[in-house]
Amino acid sequence: MKVALFLTCVNDGLFPATGRAVVEVLESLGHEVDFPTEQTCCGQLHLNAGYQREGLHVAQQFRRVFEPYEFVVSPSASCVGTVRESYRNAARTMGDPRLEADVEELAGRVYEFSEFLTDVLHVTDVGARFPHRVAYHPTCHSLRTLGLKEGPKDLLRAVKDLELVDFKGSDQCCGFGGMFALKNAATSVAIGVDKVTSVEDAGAEVLCALDNSCLTHVGGVASHERLPLRTMHLAEILAARE
Secondary structure, X not given: OEEEEOOOHHHHHHOHHHHHHHHHHXXXXXXXXXXXXXXXXXXXXXXXXOOHHHHHHHHHHHHHHHOOOOOEEEOOHHHHHHHXXXXXXXXXXXXXXXXXXXXXXXHOOEEEHHHHHHHXXXXXXXXXXXXXXXXXXXXXXXXXXXXXXXXXXXXXXXXXXXXXXXXXOOOOXXXXXXXXXXXXXXXXXXXXXXXXXXXHHOOOOEEEEOOHHHHHHHHHHHHHOOOOOEEEEHHHHHOXXX
């Protein structure tokens, strides 16, 4: 099948390896990946900050770009959550029922990467090998907005030579929260320290998640605390053939 890749701003600007990993995995499974070059930000920042009109302007651009595709896949649970929930809610708040219907229809075709593998392709073993002790952090958007629970862990369990490590407080926020980290820096860092300390105590070498924004926060805290913890997006582990 043909799949459109929505890479997102963070991945495009800071983590291009994640996008390449998504393409490698999907192509290895026999699917064609298209990258619409007209794509821009999903508008999450605008909508979260209360700029509904500006956010919906970005939402309309997203709809124009991805309307032709049956499947849209993104390596970001938070951006997928924005498309599925925030677009509809903002359109309703602004009193635009036509846009609300349009974005709701499109939202049904937008998938987070791991979700697409497990729920659409019904695949868990993608042929990866990664001989490391890995902890999985379910980000707030992946767990609470998209309801992704066992799927990402099933994908990790299927990776050859990977040991999936559980850790205390795994389902708790990492402390990032977008603008929360800016407005409440001390609290954000404290939550992050609790997270990386718990992961380190469990003996994990690598912490993975479905959002590079959260991994950036956790990785920064780990670096500041001088802890040898690596952070990797799930897609990069699934593309590994070590």
